[in-house]
Amino acid sequence: MDRSKQNKYSSNEKKDNGDGGSVLNGHFDGMVKRATGGPQAPGAESAPHRSTSAVMESWKEERTRSLEDNEMSLPSLAAAYTTILRGLGENPQRQGLLKTPWRAATAMQFFTKGYQEKIIDVLNDAIFDEDHDEMVIVKDIDMFSMCEHHLVPIFGRVHIGYLPNKRVLGLSKLARIVEIYSRRLQVQERLTKQIAVAITEALQPTGVGVVIEATHMCMVMRGVQKMNSKTVTSTMLGNFREDPKTRDEFLRLIKS
Amino acid sequence: MSTKVGDIVEEFQSERITDNKMSTVHRHHEISRKESEDECRLPALEAAYTDILRHLGEDTDREGLLRTPLRAAKAIQFLTKGYHETIDDILNNAIFDEDHEEMVIVKDIDMFSLCEHHMVPFFGKVHIGYIPNKKVVGLSKLARIVEIFSRRLQVQERLTKQIATGISEALQPKGVAVVIEAAHMCMVMRGVQKMNSRTVTSAMLGVYLEDPKTREEFLYLSQRT
Numbered sequence: 001m002d003r004s005k006q007n008k009y010s011s012n013e014k015k016d017n018g019d020g021g022s023v024l025n026g027h028f029d030g031m032v033k034r035a036t037g038g039p040q041a042p043g044a045e046s047a048p049h050r051s052t053s054a055v056m057e058s059w060k061e062e063r064t065r066s067l068e069d070n071e072m073s074l075p076s077l078a079a080a081y082t083t084i085l086r087g088l089g090e091n092p093q094r095q096g097l098l099k100t101p102w103r104a105a106t107a108m109q110f111f112t113k114g115y116q117e118k119i120i121d122v123l124n125d126a127i128f129d130e131d132h133d134e135m136v137i138v139k140d141i142d143m144f145s146m147c148e149h150h151l152v153p154i155f156g157r158v159h160i161g162y163l164p165n166k167r168v169l170g171l172s173k174l175a176r177i178v179e180i181y182s183r184r185l186q187v188q189e190r191l192t193k194q195i196a197v198a199i200t201e202a203l204q205p206t207g208v209g210v211v212i213e214a215t216h217m218c219m220v221m222r223g224v225q226k227m228n229s230k231t232v233t234s235t236m237l238g239n240f241r242e243d244p245k246t247r248d249e250f251l252r253l254i255k256s
Numbered sequence: 257m258s259t260k261v262g263d264i265v266e267e268f269q270s271e272r273i274t275d276n277k278m279s280t281v282h283r284h285h286e287i288s289r290k291e292s293e294d295e296c297r298l299p300a301l302e303a304a305y306t307d308i309l310r311h312l313g314e315d316t317d318r319e320g321l322l323r324t325p326l327r328a329a330k331a332i333q334f335l336t337k338g339y340h341e342t343i344d345d346i347l348n349n350a351i352f353d354e355d356h357e358e359m360v361i362v363k364d365i366d367m368f369s370l371c372e373h374h375m376v377p378f379f380g381k382v383h384i385g386y387i388p389n390k391k392v393v394g395l396s397k398l399a400r401i402v403e404i405f406s407r408r409l410q411v412q413e414r415l416t417k418q419i420a421t422g423i424s425e426a427l428q429p430k431g432v433a434v435v436i437e438a439a440h441m442c443m444v445m446r447g448v449q450k451m452n453s454r455t456v457t458s459a460m461l462g463v464y465l466e467d468p469k470t471r472e473e474f475l476y477l478s479q480r481t
Contacts, residue, residue, distance in 0.1 A: 065313035073311035080311070081375065083304040087297040087329075088336045090409060096372045097409065104375040108312065110446045115313045144445040148320045151305065151328040153377060153441055185314055185321070217377055221368040222334045 065115040077105035111146050111153075114183035119198050122180060126170030127203060135246070137161040138174045139254045147218045148185035156214025156230070158182075159254040162199055163206040163239055163246070174199070188214055188233050196235040207239030209250045291340065294333050301329035335370055335377075338407030346404070347426050350394035357430070359470070361385040362398045363478045371442045372409035380438025380454070382406075383478035386423055387430040387463060387470070398423065412438055412457050420459035431462030433474045 081101035085092045092101070139159040147154050158178050162169075181194045196210040211234040220227055239246045305325035309316050316322075363383040371378050384398050405418045420434040435458045444451055464471050 069313065073313075077308055077311050080304040080307040084301055084332065084375075085409075087301040087304065088332065088409075089293070089297075089339050090336075096411060100373055100375065100409075103373050107374045107376055107442065107446055108308065112312045112314075142451055144441075149324055149327050150331040151308075151324065152331055153445060155441075155445070185309075185312075185324075187320060217368075218331065221377060221379070222331055227366055 065112075067116065070109050070116070074102070074105055074109070077108065078102045081105055110183075111144070112184055114180045117180045119177060119180060119202065122176045123169070123173055123202050126173045128168050128170070129166060130164065130168045131166065132164050132168060133166075133206065135161055135163055135249060135253070136168065136171075137250065137253055138171055140256070141175050141178050143178055143182045143191075143212065143214065145182040145184065145186045145188075145191060145214075147216060148187055150218040150222075151185070152217045152221065154186070154188065154214050154216050154218075156212060158195065159211045159213075160195065160199070161209045161240070161250040161254070162203065163208075165204055165206045167203050167205070169199070169203055177202075188212060188216075188231055192233045192235045196237050200237055205238065207241070207243075207246060208235075208237045209240040209247065210235045211251070211254060294340075298326070298329055298333070301332070302326050305329055332370075334407075335368070336408055338404045341404045343401060343404065343422050343426055346400045347393065347397055350397050351391050351427065352394075353390060354388065354392040355390065356388050356392055357390075359385055359387050359474060359477070360392065360395075361474065361477055362395055365399050365402050367402055367406045367415075367436065367438065369406040369408065369410045369412075369415060369438075371440060372411055374442040374446075375409070376440075376442045376445065378410075378412065378438050378440040378442070378455075380436060382419065383433075383435045384419065384423070385433040385464070385474040385478060386427065389428055389430045391427050391429070393423070393427055401426075412436060412440075412455055416457040416459045420461050424461050429462065431460070431464040431466075431470065433461070433464040433471065434459045435475070435478060 078101035081104045082092050085097060085100065090097060092098070137159065138161075139157075141158040141160070143154075143156055143158045145154040146152070160174050160178070177195055177198050181191055181198070192210050192212050196208045199205065199208045199210075211232065213230055213232045215230055219225075219229055236247055240250060241247070302325040305328045306316055309321060309324065314321060316325075361383065362385075363381070365382040365384065366379070367382045368377060368379040370376070382402050384402070401419055401422050405415055405422065416434050416436050419436075420432045423429070423432045423434075435456065437454050437456045439454055443449075443453055460471055464474060
């Protein structure tokens with residue numbers, strides 16, 4: 001049963017893959033060029049810009065996980081955690097650790113719940129036509145992710161700015177986009193890009209800027225053990241990339 | 257022969273329950289997890305992590321995850337390396353006779369531990385104070401004692417007490433005080449998701465327990481930024 005499930009996951013991901021480029025994070029890698037083959041979501045046909053329809057499709061990607069999958073995986077995850085406890089020399093039968101495998105498994109599923117969600121579910125209703133073309137910024141969005149290399153938390157803040165092009169997004173939806181992509185096994189660079197691209201695909205704004213400043217526990221708790229180090233990544237698209245003044249305004253406004 | 261094995265097994269079991277017994281550390285029961293054991297156990301840990309990745313819905317063949325099981329296994333062995341170490345190992349040579357009976361405080365010791373309930377990190381600062389009784393300890397040894405006990409699957413209350421008791425048993429000082437202020441990722445990243453909450457625990461032994469003024473001096477000096 002497990003093997004077939006794995007096949008299902010891999011085939012899901014291969015399906016999303018357009019030109020045979022490597023599939024990262026189970027989902028698209030930046031601007032995926034989807035081949036004309038493969039299933040076309042019904043909404044894609046009605047995409048207003050033909051040239052961006054390929055890019056639009058990556059936004060409607062498949063979920064790799066469902067709530068039922070979660071339920072079914074829980075015993076195996078708990079068993080894996082029990083093995084880990086034993087492998088560390090602990091006694092899984094002592095009182096404090098009795099239910100730890102289940103708690104740890106549920107916690108890990110929560111930390112990767114981004115795999116269960118699709119952008120389109122979260123965004124569908126909250127795009128509004130508004131004659132506004134000044135910068136909109138939502139800053140200091142707390143972000144928690146998992147390092148895909150060490151399975152150790154990453155946490156920090158995300159600052160998002162965009163220049164609407166007649167369409168604005170519900171503000172909390174920006175934070176929800178952050179949640180979907182951050183609650184996965186991530187690399188900070190990719191996370192930044194995914195957020196920026198998702199907003200671009202949803203709204204077609206004039207420009208998007210995303211800055212993430214985060215602390216990586218893999219650097220703080222182990223390895224080099226540098227307590228105060230922070231990693232800052234940014235993605236600028238559209239006007240934010242081309243016009244230095246826009247970018248400047250954004251960066252100045254997010255500085256606290 | 258069988259009784260001998262039985263004894264060893266029993267002692268092994270009691271060592272394993274050490275942390276549960278009244279939250280104090282019995283140094284003569286502590287066992288080190290041998291470094292060589294770590295190597296032997298790595299493949300099992302790796303396999304467990306590969307399982308976990310698959311059941312989370314990830315593709316274990318993608319580039320970023322190829323060596324993740326190995327890295328994660330080594331990481332968690334590092335994060336629980338406190339099981340390797342005993343107080344005796346690190347303290348034996350650094351206790352000095354010194355005619356000093358005033359408070360000694362080492363504060364703002366960064367501490368990183370793993371919550372034993374969710375296996376998610378919690379981290380913060382430890383402040384330690386003690387009043388020597390003719391014997392002082394090398395200052396870094398206080399931080400090393402924190403490392404030994406924090407690099408384990410822990411509960412903050414027990415960690416505080418183990419540090420205090422460990423110092424107490426090693427030095428027989430007039431009093432020991434330990435205060436830990438930490439953020440628990442299990443509360444911040446999941447569950448109630450309260451970003452700014454901090455948990456503070458303290459353990460006061462000896463004169464710190466009996467004399468409120470001593471305790472107050474310690475709390476004032478350690479909390480000052």
